[in-house]
Amino acid sequence: MPRKPADQTVSRDDILQAAARVFHHQGYHGATMQDISAAVGLTAGSLYHHFKGGKDAILVAVLEAGLDQVMADVQAITEMSLDPPEKLRRAIQAHVQSVTDHVAVAALMIFEMRTTLSLPEVPQRYLAQRDQFEGLYRQIIREGIETGCFRPVDVGVFTRTLLGASNWVSVWYRPEGRLSGAAIADQIADIFLNALLPR
Amino acid sequence: MPRKPADQTVSRDDILQAAARVFHHQGYHGATMQDISAAVGLTAGSLYHHFKGGKDAILVAVLEAGLDQVMADVQAITEMSLDPPEKLRRAIQAHVQSVTDHVAVAALMIFEMRTTLSLPEVPQRYLAQRDQFEGLYRQIIREGIETGCFRPVDVGVFTRTLLGASNWVSVWYRPEGRLSGAAIADQIADIFLNALLPR
Amino acid sequence: MPRKPADQTVSRDDILQAAARVFHHQGYHGATMQDISAAVGLTAGSLYHHFKGGKDAILVAVLEAGLDQVMADVQAITEMSLDPPEKLRRAIQAHVQSVTDHVAVAALMIFEMRTTLSLPEVPQRYLAQRDQFEGLYRQIIREGIETGCFRPVDVGVFTRTLLGASNWVSVWYRPEGRLSGAAIADQIADIFLNALLPR
Amino acid sequence: MPRKPADQTVSRDDILQAAARVFHHQGYHGATMQDISAAVGLTAGSLYHHFKGGKDAILVAVLEAGLDQVMADVQAITEMSLDPPEKLRRAIQAHVQSVTDHVAVAALMIFEMRTTLSLPEVPQRYLAQRDQFEGLYRQIIREGIETGCFRPVDVGVFTRTLLGASNWVSVWYRPEGRLSGAAIADQIADIFLNALLPR
DNA sequence: CATGAATGAGAGTTCATTCAT
DNA sequence: GATGAATGAACTCTCATTCAT
Numbered sequence: 001m002p003r004k005p006a007d008q009t010v011s012r013d014d015i016l017q018a019a020a021r022v023f024h025h026q027g028y029h030g031a032t033m034q035d036i037s038a039a040v041g042l043t044a045g046s047l048y049h050h051f052k053g054g055k056d057a058i059l060v061a062v063l064e065a066g067l068d069q070v071m072a073d074v075q076a077i078t079e080m081s082l083d084p085p086e087k088l089r090r091a092i093q094a095h096v097q098s099v100t101d102h103v104a105v106a107a108l109m110i111f112e113m114r115t116t117l118s119l120p121e122v123p124q125r126y127l128a129q130r131d132q133f134e135g136l137y138r139q140i141i142r143e144g145i146e147t148g149c150f151r152p153v154d155v156g157v158f159t160r161t162l163l164g165a166s167n168w169v170s171v172w173y174r175p176e177g178r179l180s181g182a183a184i185a186d187q188i189a190d191i192f193l194n195a196l197l198p199r
Numbered sequence: 200m201p202r203k204p205a206d207q208t209v210s211r212d213d214i215l216q217a218a219a220r221v222f223h224h225q226g227y228h229g230a231t232m233q234d235i236s237a238a239v240g241l242t243a244g245s246l247y248h249h250f251k252g253g254k255d256a257i258l259v260a261v262l263e264a265g266l267d268q269v270m271a272d273v274q275a276i277t278e279m280s281l282d283p284p285e286k287l288r289r290a291i292q293a294h295v296q297s298v299t300d301h302v303a304v305a306a307l308m309i310f311e312m313r314t315t316l317s318l319p320e321v322p323q324r325y326l327a328q329r330d331q332f333e334g335l336y337r338q339i340i341r342e343g344i345e346t347g348c349f350r351p352v353d354v355g356v357f358t359r360t361l362l363g364a365s366n367w368v369s370v371w372y373r374p375e376g377r378l379s380g381a382a383i384a385d386q387i388a389d390i391f392l393n394a395l396l397p398r
Numbered sequence: 399m400p401r402k403p404a405d406q407t408v409s410r411d412d413i414l415q416a417a418a419r420v421f422h423h424q425g426y427h428g429a430t431m432q433d434i435s436a437a438v439g440l441t442a443g444s445l446y447h448h449f450k451g452g453k454d455a456i457l458v459a460v461l462e463a464g465l466d467q468v469m470a471d472v473q474a475i476t477e478m479s480l481d482p483p484e485k486l487r488r489a490i491q492a493h494v495q496s497v498t499d500h501v502a503v504a505a506l507m508i509f510e511m512r513t514t515l516s517l518p519e520v521p522q523r524y525l526a527q528r529d530q531f532e533g534l535y536r537q538i539i540r541e542g543i544e545t546g547c548f549r550p551v552d553v554g555v556f557t558r559t560l561l562g563a564s565n566w567v568s569v570w571y572r573p574e575g576r577l578s579g580a581a582i583a584d585q586i587a588d589i590f591l592n593a594l595l596p597r
Numbered sequence: 598m599p600r601k602p603a604d605q606t607v608s609r610d611d612i613l614q615a616a617a618r619v620f621h622h623q624g625y626h627g628a629t630m631q632d633i634s635a636a637v638g639l640t641a642g643s644l645y646h647h648f649k650g651g652k653d654a655i656l657v658a659v660l661e662a663g664l665d666q667v668m669a670d671v672q673a674i675t676e677m678s679l680d681p682p683e684k685l686r687r688a689i690q691a692h693v694q695s696v697t698d699h700v701a702v703a704a705l706m707i708f709e710m711r712t713t714l715s716l717p718e719v720p721q722r723y724l725a726q727r728d729q730f731e732g733l734y735r736q737i738i739r740e741g742i743e744t745g746c747f748r749p750v751d752v753g754v755f756t757r758t759l760l761g762a763s764n765w766v767s768v769w770y771r772p773e774g775r776l777s778g779a780a781i782a783d784q785i786a787d788i789f790l791n792a793l794l795p796r
Numbered sequence: 797c798a799t800g801a802a803t804g805a806g807a808g809t810t811c812a813t814t815c816a817t
Numbered sequence: 818g819a820t821g822a823a824t825g826a827a828c829t830c831t832c833a834t835t836c837a838t
Contacts, residue, residue, distance in 0.1 A: 032829085033828075033830080043804070045804065046801075047830095048832095055828095111309075111313060153386070153390065156377075156378075160367065160368075160371050162364075164365075164370070165364040166363075168359065168360070168364070179356070188356065191357060191394045192390075194394045194395075194398075195391065195393045232812060233811085242821065243811090244813080244819075244821065245819050247812095248819075249818095254811095427624075430831085431834080440797095440798075441798070441800065443799060443800065447798075508708075551787075552776070555785065555788075558769050559784075559785055562761050562763075563758040563759075566757065566758070567761070569761070577751070589755060589792045592748075592794070594791075595794075630807075630809085631807090639822095640824060641807095641809085642825065643825095645808095645811095646821080646823070651808070652807095
């Protein structure tokens with residue numbers, strides 16, 4: 001018994017976006033398929049027509065899409081011919097702005113990363129890409145130290161400190177807040193650049 | 200890591216520790232009352248003799264205990280008569296070491312903070328304490344800027360950047376890793392102190 | 399085994415055959431409307447243009463067609479003027495060969511006969527025809543006993559024993575096996591004829 | 598919110614018996630966990646306390662228990678020192694009576710044997726035991742032919758014919774019917790013994 | 797005729813929680 | 818205090834079926 005003369009057909013991307021929102025508000029476990037389907041104007045059963053894999057698959061798809069995007073942004077910067085400080089600054093800015101622009105997805109990457117994703121086999125690719133992303137930062141920092149632009153620091157610790165701080169923005173950023181995403185991005189870039197300044 | 204003092208009566212603290220471990224491994228939602236009770240040598244039903252409130256209450260208790268502890272450590276430092284840089288360094292060191300010493304609990308503070316805790320009414324006190332904790336850092340930084348020890352930065356952004364980085368340690372720290380908790384703590388303190396150095 | 403006459407219009411019989419195959423492989427409940435429609439080159443919804451009654455109706459149609467056919471074969475034989483032993487032999491041969499020639503349908507008659515068909519009202523006619531089919535055998539045997547060709551046996555038990563054995567062929571017959579359908583049919587006829595031999 | 602001061606504790610065997618009944622009446626797919634649990638005086642969820650494996654596991658357990666039992670009965674007879682005709686007679690009698698005594702389970706062995714059991718990996722053992730059971734009959738018949746007690750027949754076809762007929766009893770036997778299980782068993786044994794009589 | 801989007805009912809399962817013993 | 822049987826609510830997922838296009 002169908003109904004709904006359909007305002008518009010539902011696309012796979014509509015679902016991904018709705019799911020990101022719902023997951024963000026209620027958490028993966030707190031969100032039901034009903035919540036997600038309602039957010040896109042369907043009933044729970046109908047979701048499975050558009051998205052074969054079920055709840056897990058939706059989460060993974062959301063995360064992969066999100067990561068693909070930041071990854072692309074940051075990678076583009078690493079391939080520019082800039083000196084390490086400038087490269088790092090722009091990378092951080094791009095990264096943080098990406099976080100503020102897509103808080104829902106960014107938050108998911110943090111909060112559903114561990115237990116939700118550790119069981120299945122699917123997201124192996126996702127985790128690999130995460131490491132690769134971290135590698136981009138490590139590379140810039142290593143270069144900067146070698147060329148003397150940066151003072152010597154433990155690359156591993158520094159990179160993760162930087163990543164933790166940047167990701168964390170998704171926890172406290174509020175679109176209606178005092179500072180714009182860009183402003184925050186600048187500030188954070190500034191903090192870490194200063195931290196690397198040779199004395 | 201002793202599990203059970205063997206045939207001894209089970210204390211409330213035994214449960215808290217076991218729960219922290221189980222929650223850390225499987226996540227709050229992935230952990231069943233059975234898992235927790237088994238980890239402490241009881242059956243699920245018996246847990247309710249110790250924790251009236253059930254699963255939620257256990258999580259909140261774990262988190263509150265954890266936060267109380269870090270809070271005490273850091274607060275003690277803020278009350279010492281030290282100059283802001285030294286105070287900040289010691290605070291960060293204490294904080295990060297607390298994270299590495301109790302990774303399970305620290306990780307829970309991050310991962311179960313949002314959706315798990317947003318529904319009930321109980322943890323209002325917990326959230327308040329979190330803010331208070333953040334306030335300790337803000338205070339130090341503000342002081343440092345006013346006295347000219349630190350270069351001027353946006354206190355809000357800086358504090359959260361610092362907190363994000365410190366909390367994030369619970370995600371990547373491995374006891375058997377290359378660096379000790381103390382070493383990591385030193386490095387992170389170093390990074391943020393440098394970031395505040397007036398030019 | 400042709401599946402689809404390629405781009406030709408789909409006939410009601412195509413569906414019946416495909417359905418028989420699919421039901422046989424996966425069982426009635428294990429087979430979805432998609433499976434059936436795919437086997438005939440349609441989408442699920444389109445099946446309803448051909449079979450108003452849905453899945454149930456398809457099964458019933460398959461079974462009725464199958465039963466009609468065996469029924470006709472066996473009935474033709476009963477109407478010949480042969481002595482009971484010869485009549486029985488030919489009936490069994492026809493029946494068993496019909497089973498080996500249409501294993502899928504024959505198996506359905508066994509496996510979906512009970513629970514699947516007991517609920518609805520439709521197949522009343524089908525069940526009546528089954529009884530009638532059994533009656534054909536009973537008649538031959540009764541005649542044989544009365545004329546002294548067969549030793550006296552309990553007609554009811556004997557008939558059902560015979561039917562059980564013949565139907566059961568659909569369970570173990572393999573087209574690529576050691577014995578042809580005809581050979582098996584001969585053997586089984588032989589067994590039951592011998593069983594009826596007066597001592 | 599438990600209720601039920603419990604007339605008696607529910608045993609694993611209670612469940613198996615209830616399940617056999619329910620499966621028999623409604624078929625495996627037609628039976629819900631609610632039906633089964635209700636038949637034993639529980640709610641659906643409670644079944645999982647007593648039977649970890651779910652619906653599949655229940656069916657398999659029912660079947661295995663059933664097969665174990667017939668197997669034991671028949672095997673005991675094959676080990677007696679009797680001449681082949683007597684051995685076969687008693688085996689058939691035991692088998693058929695076992696069928697009439699446990700119609701529900703016997704019917705399940707037929708009707709849920711194929712599609713229901715073909716998917717999982719568990720019942721491999723069950724299927725193996727089925728073959729072994731068939732082997733018992735084959736052995737007796739082979740012996741009888743070799744010793745000249747039986748006329749030569751195709752052992753494979755004969756055995757399956759015999760098994761089909763015996764199993765089929767579960768389809769038409771009615772406890773309240775004209776003939777007792779024992780009487781039916783005698784008749785069927787009689788039929789097949791006669792069929793093997795050397796001319 | 798055929799499609800495919802959509803539905804809605806229902807099934808199996810899991811689990812926090814309770815309470816008599 | 819501890820147990821374990823029992824509950825019941827929820828949730829994910831499947832599928833026959835319908836209907837606008």
